[in-house]
Amino acid sequence: MSRPTPVWIAPSVLAADFTRLGEQVREAQEGGADLIHVDVMDGRFVPNISMGIVVVEAIRRVAQIPLDVHLMIVEPEKYLADFVQAGATYLTFHAEATPHAHRAVQRIRELGAKPGLALNPATPLSFLETLLPDLDLALLMTVNPGFGGQKFIPGSTQRLRELRALRDRLNPACLIEVDGGITPQTVTQVSGADILVAGSSVFNLHSSIQENIKTLRENYALTG
Numbered sequence: 001m002s003r004p005t006p007v008w009i010a011p012s013v014l015a016a017d018f019t020r021l022g023e024q025v026r027e028a029q030e031g032g033a034d035l036i037h038v039d040v041m042d043g044r045f046v047p048n049i050s051m052g053i054v055v056v057e058a059i060r061r062v063a064q065i066p067l068d069v070h071l072m073i074v075e076p077e078k079y080l081a082d083f084v085q086a087g088a089t090y091l092t093f094h095a096e097a098t099p100h101a102h103r104a105v106q107r108i109r110e111l112g113a114k115p116g117l118a119l120n121p122a123t124p125l126s127f128l129e130t131l132l133p134d135l136d137l138a139l140l141m142t143v144n145p146g147f148g149g150q151k152f153i154p155g156s157t158q159r160l161r162e163l164r165a166l167r168d169r170l171n172p173a174c175l176i177e178v179d180g181g182i183t184p185q186t187v188t189q190v191s192g193a194d195i196l197v198a199g200s201s202v203f204n205l206h207s208s209i210q211e212n213i214k215t216l217r218e219n220y221a222l223t224g
């Protein structure tokens with residue numbers, strides 16, 4: 001499989017105006033978004049609570065592009081079927097969230113969705129070795145999960161390089177997504193990522209959503 005060209009942009013609705021969620025999703029889609037990223041937080045795996053199944057369902061009704069659901073929850077295996085049924089195209093859980101990561105990957109696939117595995121900034125990349133061949137997505141956290149609007153962790157650039165080498169060796173079809181602190185400035189430090197998740201820099205800057213997506217893509221392209 002070839003890499004997405006140009007890079008895919010996945011606006012994170014965590015930073016959207018929730019009083020106008022449908023409108024903001026449509027605007028992101030019309031503004032060139034390739035996926036809609038939905039951050040699900042349970043107050044246990046991460047110290048914050050965000051949104052769940054009904055919100056994914058509601059977004060599914062307005063979005064025509066795939067939904068990229070990022071589960072930051074413990075025991076994700078309990079909810080995989082619910083999130084797939086709600087409309088998740090990519091369904092990603094965290095390495096530390098379950099003792100049965102391989103089973104969860106298989107289950108997501110059986111349910112008809114594309115499995116993803118997320119790595120925290122301190123999670124060794126070696127965790128991926130056995131799972132990579134079965135994944136459609138590897139999500140590299142470039143901040144600690146739990147909140148939008150945080151600062152990009154600079155060491156992520158080197159980790160991304162190493163992750164790319166691992167991916168190229170074990171499963172070239174697997175997409176690499178970076179998530180957290182991606183802005184028009186930091187996007188130059190994630191060269192080689194296939195998908196850029198961006199919340200604050202898509203929904204919270206003064207320019208339009210369309211303009212923000214365009215700027216991210218243009219600045220990323222400068223990385224060659």
Ligand SMILES: O=C(CO)[C@@H](O)[C@H](O)COP(=O)(O)O
Nearest residue numbers: 145146148149180181199200
């Ligand atoms: O998963 C997460 C945070 O845990 C992210 O998806 C954030 O929602 C991205 O927000 P910004 O850092 O782009 O504001």
Ligand SMILES: [Fe+2]
Nearest residue numbers: 039070179197
């Ligand atoms: Fe996320």
